[in-house]
Amino acid sequence: MEEWICTVNDLGFHYKRGGRAVLKGLSLSLHKGEILGIRGENGAGKSTLLKAIAGILPYDKGEVLIPKEIKKNLSYLPQDLSLYESLSALENLYFYGKILGLPAKVIFTRAHWLLKELGLEDKERERVSALSGGMKRRVHLASALMRRPDILLLDEPTVGCDNESYDKILALLRKMKAQGTAMLLISHGRGELEEMADRIVYLEEGRIV
Numbered sequence: 763m764e765e766w767i768c769t770v771n772d773l774g775f776h777y778k779r780g781g782r783a784v785l786k787g788l789s790l791s792l793h794k795g796e797i798l799g800i801r802g803e804n805g806a807g808k809s810t811l812l813k814a815i816a817g818i819l820p821y822d823k824g825e826v827l828i829p830k831e832i833k834k835n836l837s838y839l840p841q842d843l844s845l846y847e848s849l850s851a852l853e854n855l856y857f858y859g860k861i862l863g864l865p866a867k868v869i870f871t872r873a874h875w876l877l878k879e880l881g882l883e884d885k886e887r888e889r890v891s892a893l894s895g896g897m898k899r900r901v902h903l904a905s906a907l908m909r910r911p912d913i914l915l916l917d918e919p920t921v922g923c924d925n926e927s928y929d930k931i932l933a934l935l936r937k938m939k940a941q942g943t944a945m946l947l948i949s950h951g952r953g954e955l956e957e958m959a960d961r962i963v964y965l966e967e968g969r970i971v
């Protein structure tokens with residue numbers, strides 16, 4: 763049997779506001795090094811599921827099992843951009859590296875590498891506010907990769923991207939996979955899941971069907 767890295771059993775969740783159950787006994791497993799694609803209609807609960815796995819939402823019932831040493835090395839990329847517009851790409855990455863407690867030298871080495879991989883080496887010192895939407899998406903992804911994660915939770919990583927940004931982002935994700943990172947990937951876009959995922963599951967009515 764394949765080794766799992768994250769198992770979700772019978773997960774239930776409802777938002778206080780709204781009251782309706784969003785996750786209704788959802789179960790899934792993510793295996794080591796795997797990319798698991800998650801599909802579902804708008805409002806099916808995909809983002810809610812990622813937040814519950816990331817530990818941001820306290821679920822009502824069920825369990826999320828992630829080995830302790832892996833849990834410390836989990837990254838979550840939210841759908842909404844979380845960048846300081848008035849800071850440069852490099853300064854944003856410095857900020858995220860500091861949150862992780864990394865030494866400055868390590869931060870700069872990693873940030874330069876990420877920005878180069880994403881085709882932004884000549885934009886390092888530009889304010890984020892001056893970058894295109896696709897370039898912002900690339901910096902946003904880099905912010906979640908300041909340390910190589912064992913598990914990466916991706917909520918629409920290429921939404922609104924031009925072709926170049928899309929290609930750069932997928933190329934970096936492939937590299938991360940080759941380095942052993944497992945991913946849960948939500949996407950609506952242009953065959954991204956077919957291109958990237960080892961398996962695709964469907965979320966419907968709060969469950970995987």
Ligand SMILES: Nc1ncnc2c1ncn2[C@@H]1O[C@H](COP(=O)(O)OP(=O)(O)OP(=O)(O)O)[C@@H](O)[C@H]1O
Binds near residue numbers: 778779802808811
């Ligand atoms: N903070 C919140 N408070 C109350 N209800 C919420 C909140 N966030 C999401 N919801 C509701 O929970 C349900 C699931 O939302 P969620 O964002 O998880 O779906 P999704 O599958 O990611 O949708 P999309 O594909 O549109 O991003 C929706 O009905 C949504 O309106």
